[in-house]
Amino acid sequence: xxxxxxxxxxxxxxxxxxxxxxxxxxxxxxxxxxxxxxxxxxxxxxxxxxxxxxxxxxxxxxxxxxxxxxxxxxxxxxxxxxxxxxxxxxxxxxxxxxxxxxxxxxxxxxxxxxxxxxxxxxxxxxxxxxxxxxxxxxxxxxxxxxxxxxxxxxxxxxxxxxxxxxxxxxxxxxxxxxxxxxxxxxxxxxxxxxxxxxxxxxxxxxxxxxxxxxxxxxxxxxxxxxxxxxxxxxxxxxxxxxxxxxxxxxxxxxxxxxxxxxxxxxxxxxxxxxxxxxxxxxxxxxxxxxxxxxxxxxxxxxxxxxxxxxxxxxxxxxxx
Amino acid sequence: xxxxxxxxxxxxxxxxxxxxxxxxxxxxxxxxxxxxxxxxxxxxxxxxxxxxxxxxxxxxxxxxxxxxxxxxxxxxxxxxxxxxxxxxxxxxxxxxxxxxxxxxxxxxxxxxxxxxxxxxxxxxxxxxxxxxxxxxxxxxxxxxxxxxxxxxxxxxxxxxxxxxxxxxxxxxxxxxxxxxxxxxxxxxxxxxxxxxxxxxxxxxxxxxxxxxxxxxxxxxxxxxxxxxxxxxxxxxxxxxxxxxxxxxxxxxx
Numbered sequence: 368x369x370x371x372x373x374x375x376x377x378x379x380x381x382x383x384x385x386x387x388x389x390x391x392x393x394x395x396x397x398x399x400x401x402x403x404x405x406x407x408x409x410x411x412x413x414x415x416x417x418x419x420x421x422x423x424x425x426x427x428x429x430x431x432x433x434x435x436x437x438x439x440x441x442x443x444x445x446x447x448x449x450x451x452x453x454x455x456x457x458x459x460x461x462x463x464x465x466x467x468x469x470x471x472x473x474x475x476x477x478x479x480x481x482x483x484x485x486x487x488x489x490x491x492x493x494x495x496x497x498x499x500x501x502x503x504x505x506x507x508x509x510x511x512x513x514x515x516x517x518x519x520x521x522x523x524x525x526x527x528x529x530x531x532x533x534x535x536x537x538x539x540x541x542x543x544x545x546x547x548x549x550x551x552x553x554x555x556x557x558x559x560x561x562x563x564x565x566x567x568x569x570x571x572x573x574x575x576x577x578x579x580x581x582x583x584x585x586x587x588x589x590x591x592x593x594x595x596x597x598x599x600x601x602x603x604x605x606x607x608x609x610x611x612x613x614x615x616x617x618x619x620x621x622x623x624x625x626x627x628x629x630x631x632x633x634x635x636x637x638x639x640x641x642x643x644x645x646x647x648x649x650x651x652x653x654x655x656x657x658x659x660x661x662x663x664x665x666x667x668x669x670x671x672x673x674x675x676x677x678x679x680x681x682x683x684x685x686x687x
Numbered sequence: 688x689x690x691x692x693x694x695x696x697x698x699x700x701x702x703x704x705x706x707x708x709x710x711x712x713x714x715x716x717x718x719x720x721x722x723x724x725x726x727x728x729x730x731x732x733x734x735x736x737x738x739x740x741x742x743x744x745x746x747x748x749x750x751x752x753x754x755x756x757x758x759x760x761x762x763x764x765x766x767x768x769x770x771x772x773x774x775x776x777x778x779x780x781x782x783x784x785x786x787x788x789x790x791x792x793x794x795x796x797x798x799x800x801x802x803x804x805x806x807x808x809x810x811x812x813x814x815x816x817x818x819x820x821x822x823x824x825x826x827x828x829x830x831x832x833x834x835x836x837x838x839x840x841x842x843x844x845x846x847x848x849x850x851x852x853x854x855x856x857x858x859x860x861x862x863x864x865x866x867x868x869x870x871x872x873x874x875x876x877x878x879x880x881x882x883x884x885x886x887x888x889x890x891x892x893x894x895x896x897x898x899x900x901x902x903x904x905x906x907x908x909x910x911x912x913x914x915x916x917x918x919x920x921x922x923x924x925x926x927x928x929x930x931x932x933x934x935x936x937x938x939x940x
Contacts (some may be wrong), residue, residue: 374924434813434827435843438749458798461828468815469825471786480780494902497910499706504910514902517810547824550843568939576864592939602863603718603724611846613921616832617809622871625937627930636700636809642913646937648930654918661913664933668921684931684940 368452369397369470369487370598372513374443376462377403378388380410385458387418387525389518393456394528396487402446403584404439407433409534416532417442419524423532424591427538430546436465437545445540452513454492456485467517476511479498481616482518492516501616501639509608521564521643522622561595563612568594569623569641571575571614572602575630575651575670584674585629597621597641599631615640629670688740688856690731691789691796692764693817694724696755697807711906720755720760723802727862728759730832731800731868732870738834741765743794747775747786753885761880763874768794772890774897780808781901784816791821795857797856798839801826803863811861818859830865860935870880 369395393399400421403411405427412423424446430438439571443455449604455470458464459481471478484495491509492647508515532651547602560636563569570592572585578600589596596613598607612619615637626644631637633649633656641647644663649662650670659665668675699717707713707779744759745750745772756767770786780784791799799821805813818825826832829841830849834856843850844863872880890897919929934940 393932402780404753435827436818440819448778464734464811465815465827468780469819470811471781471812472816472819475781478780478812478816479902480812490878493905498710498907501910503710505907506905508905509902510899511901525802548851548854550825550852553848554850555848577850592934594939604708606865610844610863610865617804625934625939646933647913648933650921650926650930654920660915662918663916664929665916665918666884666921666928666930667918672923673921673930677930680927680931680940681934 369480370451371397371399371403371553372455373399374416374455374457374463374466375401376458376460376471377405377407377411377632380407382411382415383460384439384525385460385518385520386415388520388523390415390418390420390667391526392485396485400424402443404442404503405429412534417527419424419528419530419587420532421530422535424535425571426539427608428541428549430539430541431600433550434546435548435550436469437547438539438541439466440469440473441542441545442537442540443470446537447474447513455487455513455515457515457517459519464517467524473513474513474514476513477509478517478614479507479509479517481519482516483514483522485516485518486579497639499635501635501642522624539671563595563597563614563619564623566595567598567624568592568627569644570627570629571596571597571599571622571631572629572670573599573631574601575632576602577671581671583605584678588627588674588678588681591678591685594623597632598614599637628658628662629674631658632656633661663687688734688939689794689796689921690733690800691732691794692727692742692744692759693813694725694728694744694746694755694759695748696752696804697721697805700806704785710713714919719755720758721802721806723804723806723864724759725762726866727800728762728764729867729869730862732763734798734832736749736756743768743796744772745787745790749779754883757880758872760883761877762870763876766883767885768888769885770888770893776889777843780810780812782817782897784820785895786890787813788817788820789895790888791801791817798834799823799857799859800823801859801861803861812860814859821857821859822919823858824844824854825859825861825870826852827861829860829862830861832862832866856860859888903934917935
């Protein structure tokens with residue numbers, strides 16, 4: 368049986384949802400331990416156990432939450448020296464990927480990033496990764512032990528199996544010089560609306576909207592539908608909307624019931640983040656736009672004219 | 688302050704891309720300096736203007752990647768280092784980080800600036816690996832960088848907003864597109880870049896060997912593609928009517 372670790376970020380006593388997704392997958396691949404570090408790690412253990420962790424390795428040293436990457440890297444490296452895991456799974460999030468990168472460099476082992484799936488393959492692992500912007504799928508085989516794999520959120524469905532994990536206190540093992548990149552302040556910017564990843568309907572806008580002054584049309588339709596607004600990388604890079612709204616390979620992956628793409632051409636960078644939506648509607652002036660070739664309904668027309676009329680129609684139907 | 692900015696040459700994100708029959712990315716296409724790196728170069732130049740020092744560009748790639756370095760030099764960077772070796776073709780993130788680390792260590796910079804991730808690979812693995820191999824802290828996803836003596840403070844972009852993160856030099860900073868508007872190279876800058884030094888390093892110069900690949904590519908196949916559905920031409924009402932029907936049947940109204 369393979370020995371697998373799932374690294375779980377902890378937020379206010381709860382594991383990040385990606386950790387639960389990873390456990391739901393990992394429990395079919397071998398014996399799974401979750402590693403939870405920082406304040407709230409013990410409290411998170413029950414949920415990790417319910418999703419398939421047989422043990423939860425915890426340490427609540429506040430340094431794990433206060434300093435970027437290095438304390439967690441130290442702890443995992445010390446642990447890997449003793450525990451000899453075959454596979455360490457991380458979620459592809461901004462915090463986890465930094466820990467995974469440092470850990471791979473320190474241990475001198477391979478790291479496969481941006482993975483969609485992991486399967487066992489006679490003593491090692493096969494990992495599938497989107498390639499060429501998602502038009503292709505590359506299958507890698509890991510040659511190192513442990514293999515470190517970063518998995519895209521929403522690649523697996525989280526499901527409980529009702530287990531109970533043994534909680535094991537581990538050594539923090541934080542090195543003398545590892546308290547260096549210190550978080551001195553956290554500021555929240557956007558008011559919390561419907562979360563993009565959890566929304567049943569996502570309406571996203573791209574360059575075809577013409578300018579940032581028209582993005583409100585996307586937000587109004589999203590609000591009328593009780594959904595969330597998203598964006599293509601092009602307009603995030605151009606500074607129209609914050610990064611948190613970006614859908615795509617370097618942004619969020621969404622799987623809503625309906626995805627409406629307005630003025631987005633459908634570069635692969637974007638489509639890899641939304642192609643698993645149940646229903647895709649695309650509005651684009653250009654009849655040749657690639658997004659129309661993957662949409663369930665493609666409307667060739669001007670998003671600036673269609674969006675406000677659609678918002679009105681939705682409001683009228685809902686009696687708003 | 689001595690600043691190293693890592694740069695990469697990538698297929699033009701705005702150009703058509705194609706695959707060779709063996710599924711490697713066609714190399715005869717237009718290649719450019721990674722647009723994400725322009726932000727790092729700009730930030731490096733602004734810090735130099737404020738605090739003095741030198742901006743050195745370090746890249747790994749084929750001989751042609753010299754053009755990407757040249758572009759950064761014409762923006763105003765002082766000199767470049769190109770790591771190029773046939774043995775490095777197809778290098779994975781760890782080998783790339785090892786090669787960059789070896790070249791950068793010799794420069795003893797106080798600040799290393801990287802893009803958050805490259806446009807073509809988009810895995811963002813090289814910066815944390817590089818920080819580890821250099822033995823320095825990483826201040827990441829910066830949309831603002833301030834330097835005060837040895838202290839470096841960044842505003843780190845997060846899902847919810849941002850964090851203020853402090854560290855001290857030497858350190859590695861990754862920057863986002865929000866950090867600065869990259870300048871255009873002036874004619875004077877382009878002329879000056881021609882005489883700026885670009886040092887070429889081989890694997891042997893760096894004292895590292897290629898090692899065994901940490902993973903093997905077993906296959907590359909077409910992803911499951913969605914089939915095109917209905918396409919309608921909007922005439923002022925049909926677009927909205929059809930979308931409403933789709934929303935209705937998806938039960939989101």
